[in-house]
Amino acid sequence: MSDATLASIAGILATAAPLVFAVIGETFTERAGIINLSMNGTILLSAMTGFAVATTTQSLFLGFLAGAIIGALTALIIAFSSISLKLSQVAVGYVLTMLCLDLAYFLGSSFMGLRGPTVLNTNIPLLSELPIIGRIFFQHTVLTYASFLLIILAFFWIFKTSGGLILQGIGERPAASYVRGANVNRMRYFYTILGGALVGLAGPMYTLSVKAGWMGSITGLDGIGWIALAITIFGGWHPLRAALGCYLFVFLQWLGLVLQPVLVVIPSQVLQVAPFPLMILTLLLVNIGNAEWVERTLAAMPEPIRRLLARILRAMRTNPPAGLGVPFENE
Amino acid sequence: MKAGSGLTGIGFRLAGIILALLVATLILLALGAPPFRAYGDIISGAFGSINSLANVIRSWVPLLLVTSGLLITFSAGLWNIGIEGQITLGAIFATWVLKTVPDSAFLGVFVSVLSSIGVSGDNVAPTLCIVLAILGGAIGGMVWAMLAGFLKIFGGVNEIFGGLGLNFIATALTIYFIFGPWKRPGVASMSGTVPFDNAYWLPQVAGLNMSWWSLGIAITGIVIIYILLRGTYFGLRLKAVGKSMRSAFNLGIPTSRYMMMAFMLCGIFAGLAGSLQIIAVYHRLIPSVSSGYGYLGLMVAMLVNYQALWVMPISFFFSALTIGSIQLPISLQLDSNLSGVLQGAIVLFVLLMEGVRQKFSKRSKGGAK
Numbered sequence: 001m002s003d004a005t006l007a008s009i010a011g012i013l014a015t016a017a018p019l020v021f022a023v024i025g026e027t028f029t030e031r032a033g034i035i036n037l038s039m040n041g042t043i044l045l046s047a048m049t050g051f052a053v054a055t056t057t058q059s060l061f062l063g064f065l066a067g068a069i070i071g072a073l074t075a076l077i078i079a080f081s082s083i084s085l086k087l088s089q090v091a092v093g094y095v096l097t098m099l100c101l102d103l104a105y106f107l108g109s110s111f112m113g114l115r116g117p118t119v120l121n122t123n124i125p126l127l128s129e130l131p132i133i134g135r136i137f138f139q140h141t142v143l144t145y146a147s148f149l150l151i152i153l154a155f156f157w158i159f160k161t162s163g164g165l166i167l168q169g170i171g172e173r174p175a176a177s178y179v180r181g182a183n184v185n186r187m188r189y190f191y192t193i194l195g196g197a198l199v200g201l202a203g204p205m206y207t208l209s210v211k212a213g214w215m216g217s218i219t220g221l222d223g224i225g226w227i228a229l230a231i232t233i234f235g236g237w238h239p240l241r242a243a244l245g246c247y248l249f250v251f252l253q254w255l256g257l258v259l260q261p262v263l264v265v266i267p268s269q270v271l272q273v274a275p276f277p278l279m280i281l282t283l284l285l286v287n288i289g290n291a292e293w294v295e296r297t298l299a300a301m302p303e304p305i306r307r308l309l310a311r312i313l314r315a316m317r318t319n320p321p322a323g324l325g326v327p328f329e330n331e
Numbered sequence: 332m333k334a335g336s337g338l339t340g341i342g343f344r345l346a347g348i349i350l351a352l353l354v355a356t357l358i359l360l361a362l363g364a365p366p367f368r369a370y371g372d373i374i375s376g377a378f379g380s381i382n383s384l385a386n387v388i389r390s391w392v393p394l395l396l397v398t399s400g401l402l403i404t405f406s407a408g409l410w411n412i413g414i415e416g417q418i419t420l421g422a423i424f425a426t427w428v429l430k431t432v433p434d435s436a437f438l439g440v441f442v443s444v445l446s447s448i449g450v451s452g453d454n455v456a457p458t459l460c461i462v463l464a465i466l467g468g469a470i471g472g473m474v475w476a477m478l479a480g481f482l483k484i485f486g487g488v489n490e491i492f493g494g495l496g497l498n499f500i501a502t503a504l505t506i507y508f509i510f511g512p513w514k515r516p517g518v519a520s521m522s523g524t525v526p527f528d529n530a531y532w533l534p535q536v537a538g539l540n541m542s543w544w545s546l547g548i549a550i551t552g553i554v555i556i557y558i559l560l561r562g563t564y565f566g567l568r569l570k571a572v573g574k575s576m577r578s579a580f581n582l583g584i585p586t587s588r589y590m591m592m593a594f595m596l597c598g599i600f601a602g603l604a605g606s607l608q609i610i611a612v613y614h615r616l617i618p619s620v621s622s623g624y625g626y627l628g629l630m631v632a633m634l635v636n637y638q639a640l641w642v643m644p645i646s647f648f649f650s651a652l653t654i655g656s657i658q659l660p661i662s663l664q665l666d667s668n669l670s671g672v673l674q675g676a677i678v679l680f681v682l683l684m685e686g687v688r689q690k691f692s693k694r695s696k697g698g699a700k
Contacts, residue, residue, distance in 0.1 A: 037491075077679075085686030090410060090491070091633055092682060098626060099675030102668045107362070109666035226495050233492075276499035280488060287487030 006135040008254065014140055016250040017147035018043075018205035022228040023235060023242045024154045025198025029075070031158065031237055032191035033171040033323040036078050037093025040225025041100025042196065043203045046070040047221055048108035050204025051214040055116040063117075064204050071200015072193045074100060079192040083185050086327045097225070105217055112216045119143055119209040143205050150198070154239035167191060171321035174328040184328050202228075223276070230279040234286055236318030245282075252278060289313035343688040347681035354680070355673050364665055372662050373670070377655035385539040388546060389612060390624075391650040393418065393604035395549040397628035398635075398642050399556040400600025405637045406560060407593035408573030413479040413494020415625030416501030417472040417598045421605025422620040423505060424471025425464040426524065429531050429609070430513065432460050457530040464531075465548075465606050472602020473595050475501065480594035484587050490594075498625075506618055513616065523617035533611040545611040550643075552600060557639040569593060601625065627653075630678045636685075649674055 022043060029036045036042075046067035054063025074096055081087040119141045128138035137148075158164040166187065169177035174184045206221055207214050231249060235242025256274050263271070288294055294313070298306050359366040377387050397414055404411035411417075432438055433456070442456050475497060482493035513524045533542045560566040571579040572589045580586045608620055631649055635641035656670035 081683060081686055085683065085690055087682055087686040092679070094410075094412075095630065095633065095675060095679045095682060098630060099672065099679055102671030102675055106666045106668040106672050107358075109668075223499060226492070230492055273499045273503040276496040280482065280493055280496040283488045283492050284482065284486045290487050291485060293485060 003135070006132065009136050010139065012247060012250050012254055013136070013147075014144045015210055015254075016246045017141075017144045018202040018210055019224070019228060019231070019246040019250065020147040020151060020243055021205060022199045022202040022225070023231045023246055024150055024239055025071070025195040025200075025202070026228060026232045027154065027195070027235065027237050027239060027242050028167075028198070029192050029195030030232060030324055031167050031171045031321055032188045032195075033174060033321060033326065033328070034079065034082060034188055034192045035089045035093060035325050036075055036192060036196060036199070037090055037229070038074050038078060038096035038100060038225075039199055039228055040223065041097035041104070042071050042074045042199050043206070043225045043228070044104040044219075044221050045074070045100040046200040046203030047207040047219070048104040048111070048203070048214055051116050051207035052108065052111045054204065054208055055111060055114050058117060060117055060119060060208060063208055064201060067202075067204035068197040068200045070203070072197040075192045075196020075199075076189075078196070079189045082327065083188050083192075089325055101222070108214055108216060111214050114214070116208065116213060118212045141209055143209055151239055151243045158239065168321075170328075171323050174323045174326075178328070188328070199228075227275055227279055230283055233318060233320070234282050236286070237321060241318075249275065249278075285316045286318045289317035290319075339688065339692075340685075343684045344681050347684035348677050350684070351673070351676035351680040354676055355669075358672070359665075362665075364663060369659065369663055369665060369669065372659060373652060373655035375655075376658045377651035382539065383654065385536065385541040387647070387651050387654045389541040390654055391647050392545045392549040392611075393608060393622075393624040394628055394631065394646045394650055395643065396552050396600050396604040396607070397625050398631045398646050399549075399553045399639070400597035401628050401632045402556050402560060402637055402639055402642070403569065403600075404593045404597045405632055406566065406569045406573050407590055408576070409483070409590060409593060410491050410629075411476070411479065411494060411594065411597050412491050412626075412629065413476065413497045414597065414601045414628060415621050415623070416494070416498035417475045417601035418605040418608070418621035418625050419498075419501035419505055420475040421468035421472040421602030422609050422616060423501075423508060423605075424602065425468035425606035425609040426508075426513070426616040428464040428467040429460060429527055430524075432463055433457075433531070460531055461533060461610055464610055465603065468606020468609070469599045469602040472600070472605060473598040476594040476598025476601065477591065480591045483594075484590055501621075502619070505616060505620060509616060509618060521618055523613065523615045526615045527610075531610065532614055533607070535611075540612075542611040545607045548603065548607065552603070553639060553642055556600075560639060565592075627674065630674060634678045634681055 022039060026036060026039060049070050050063040050067035053066040054060050057063075077096060078089065078092060081092040082089040121139060121141055122145075124138040124145075128134045130138070156164075158167060166177065166182050169180070170182055170184045170187050178184050203221075206224075207219070211220065213219070227249065231242060231245040234245045253275060256271050260271060298310055298313075301309070356366040359369055376383060378384055397418065401411060401414060438456055438459070441459070445455060479490050479493045479497055482488040483490045486493075509521075509524055515525050533544045535542050560570070568579070568584050569589055569592075571582065571584060572586050572593075576586050579589075604624065605621065608622075609616065613620065627649060628646075631642065631646045635645050652670040652673055656667045659665040659667050659669055
């Protein structure tokens with residue numbers, strides 16, 4: 001493989017790191033049965049806050065800490081309003097999206113265009129010397145390594161530990177978990193805030209590394225939170241499939257950039273929104289298997305085609321945790 | 332329980348608004364900005380002169396229209412976040428009508444028929460174009476809403492994601508038209524397409540940048556929605572679909588068709604708003620023609636608790652906030668997004684207070700048992 005190819009693959013892994021944090025954070029939250037719809041605003045506000053704090057204090061660590069705190073705080077509002085007050089998660093999530101977005105632009109206006117610190121690459125000794133693998137996986141920033149680690153940790157936590165089993169339970173069958181002694185609402189608070197903090201880290205990962213700098217509304221982060229929500233669905237609330245979704249998405253984005261000179265007839269502003277039709281298409285693919293008319297059409301088809309199509313649809317299909325978005329009453 | 336009814340409901344709402352203002356004041360103090368001067372500037376920016384009041388009314392029109400439309404989709408239990416794109420498509424369709432119809436053979440024939448019976452077509456023809464542009468805009472918004480509806484009903488794609496995706500696509504379409512087929516002679520720019528001739532403007536109030544006609548259309552719109560939801564079987568069935576899809580279906584209501592009709596109606600209102608932005612405000616297609624009115628409309632609908640009666644005053648208040656904040660960067664070096672912060676905080680705290688009230692009243696009822 002040429003060095004350019006290797007650099008591109010490494011670049012895709014690094015660019016996807018914040019998205020991985022956001023999607024896995026949301027996966028935790030939704031696994032527990034809560035939808036944190038506010039991601040698009042949270043990521044922007046934490047991106048701005050992280051950048052502002054890091055620039056003022058010249059401390060990258062404080063920048064990331066600030067981002068995580070913002071994410072955790074918005075998640076706390078979501079948790080309080082939906083668990084304790086039983087308000088509509090979608091309504092509160094939407095309002096928070098808008099509020100955080102405006103707060104980011106309002107508070108961030110004095111930090112626009114400033115030069116902030118950025119996270120530098122740390123090559124891992126020995127491993128980074130390996131042919132091919134070294135270039136792809138071991139010449140990154142700490143953030144990218146953290147994203148790899150997060151995928152693995154999330155997978156083990158959800159599927160291989162007793163804590164993960166409880167998490168699955170409170171999202172799928174909260175009543176049954178409660179009978180078995182799980183404090184459903186307290187766990188939901190915990191996972192919503194944990195997920196929110198992970199989403200909040202995604203913000204500074206953009207402004208301090210992947211897309212360094214804060215440029216107000218032209219920072220180009222508006223929309224990424226919605227994409228992350230869609231990838232969470234595409235990922236079927238499974239960390240590995242979710243991560244695959246992130247990498248696939250960034251790969252397609254990169255492909256768009258590479259193909260831009262070839263597709264000169266299409267203005268660049270149009271190519272920039274290419275992720276969104278893609279988002280609709282993937283959601284269509286993972287959901288359409290559940291539609292009644294599809295089942296009817298399939299039933300009318302000749303057997304070998306029907307079986308093949310049904311298998312493809314089943315592989316694509318994802319089902320949300322049964323208790324997602326439903327408040328739990330322990331009475 | 333009926334939310335927001337009675338004096339306690341209003342009291343809790345007011346408490347929510349006061350809390351929101353308190354938080355905003357603290358934020359301003361933390362920034363070292365004088366909060367009361369900022370609020371004063373917002374008020375004088377909105378009501379300080381006839382001109383600024385006209386601007387508030389001008390921005391009230393699209394907000395009123397989209398919020399009216401959203402009451403329909405909310406009644407059917409749908410989150411039509413795609414309304415932003417539906418406004419945009421209304422604007423694109425209206426622009427297309429004004430770009431093609433004036434020079435079309437259809438209009439030529441129409442004018443010659445008129446002159447053969449002795450009527451001068453000079454005044455009638457532009458009026459016809461304006462009417463067609465408004466209708467075209469309504470159709471554009473409706474088509475875009477139907478896409479979100481199809482995705483939801485036949486593809487299982489949640490209307491929030493389908494709608495959002497369509498919003499971004501609508502913006503891209505606008506930019507494509509401005510820089511592609513409809514670009515200005517010479518160099519295309521973000522300032523939009525070539526402005527239309529005065530003849531194709533909705534009549535303005537002399538000296539002011541507003542039109543009684545568009546205000547009339549918007550007010551008619553909310554009245555229609557009020558009657559539709561309050562006094563018709565259609566409205567009743569729509570609410571049944573929104574309350575419980577399954578029981579509505581069991582009652583024999585064709586739920587898919589009602590959901591689609593809700594999308595279409597809301598799209599028509601959004602498209603109307605978009606076309607009015609073209610023929611009464613910008614007189615050309617600009618890149619961000621929907622200006623966030625759809626997203627703001629969703630917030631207004633939530634704040635009024637989906638009740639048509641309150642839409643007029645609350646959307647007026649939100650328009651006043653938005654217009655009043657425009658001067659803030661100049662007068663106080665504050666970003667004009669302060670209006671968005673205020674609006675968001677108000678809706679958030681009113682929602683939270685509503686939750687507190689319901690919890691409180693539920694608990695006191697439980698204790699009385």
